[in-house]
Amino acid sequence: MKERNPTGESPEKKAAGIAAADLVQDGMVVGLGTGSTTAYTIAELGRRVDEGLDILAVVTSYQSEMLAIQTGITLTSLAEHPNLDIAIDGADQIDKGLNVIKGGGAAHTREKVVSRSAERFVVVADESKYSEQLNHYVPLEVLPYAKEYVSQQVCRIGGKPELRLAARKDGPVITDNGNFVIDASLGTIENPVVTAAILSQVAGVVEHGIFTNVDEVYIGKKDGSVEIMA
Numbered sequence: 001m002k003e004r005n006p007t008g009e010s011p012e013k014k015a016a017g018i019a020a021a022d023l024v025q026d027g028m029v030v031g032l033g034t035g036s037t038t039a040y041t042i043a044e045l046g047r048r049v050d051e052g053l054d055i056l057a058v059v060t061s062y063q064s065e066m067l068a069i070q071t072g073i074t075l076t077s078l079a080e081h082p083n084l085d086i087a088i089d090g091a092d093q094i095d096k097g098l099n100v101i102k103g104g105g106a107a108h109t110r111e112k113v114v115s116r117s118a119e120r121f122v123v124v125a126d127e128s129k130y131s132e133q134l135n136h137y138v139p140l141e142v143l144p145y146a147k148e149y150v151s152q153q154v155c156r157i158g159g160k161p162e163l164r165l166a167a168r169k170d171g172p173v174i175t176d177n178g179n180f181v182i183d184a185s186l187g188t189i190e191n192p193v194v195t196a197a198i199l200s201q202v203a204g205v206v207e208h209g210i211f212t213n214v215d216e217v218y219i220g221k222k223d224g225s226v227e228i229m230a
């Protein structure tokens, strides 16, 4: 499994993250995603807030909350603002139909709620995330009580479940919601909508990482340009 590197500089991620931040205008309520690419968006929005941009933001994780606080972005909640103007978030894989897999940072449950609450959902990524078809493992946030049951169900649909372990702690990753993550390798996902529906029906799965509600994808390239897929 690929190591996450949330602090390493990436010009491609930076280009995508900053380009998407340009979509945010005065008066908007913005959903802030999680991860190394969205971190550039948050930093850019913080810079513009210093210059007078007037926005409110809803975060999707402890990480994005801390980044938003550090950069001086005013936070609100879904309870106060259930309808967001835009949500900007990263992805682990993107296909040609704009279906994405998320949750490499175990934040996909809140990210999905925020993306569904937004009028416009924009994904930011570097070009390594693009694939003709989805074949990345699908993160499942799972009630600890249901770990074995969910693992069995993943096997029953032909997948391979792997409990995600913490990098610097003995034992599993615990999400911001207090749950486990099972990474389900399902091979090539021929029909993301169908696979998403199957995973949603497994009792004990709080949320899976397949997103089929993306409006646009901003892909940052090595030369600093950004391709917009819509």
Ligand SMILES: O=C[C@H](O)[C@H](O)[C@H](O)COP(=O)(O)O
Pocket: 006, 033, 034, 035, 036, 037, 038, 089, 090, 091, 092, 102, 103, 104, 105, 106, 107, 108, 111
């Ligand atoms: O749980 C984490 C999120 O879904 C991230 O947005 C996703 O893993 C992409 O992260 P990054 O931009 O660091 O590659």
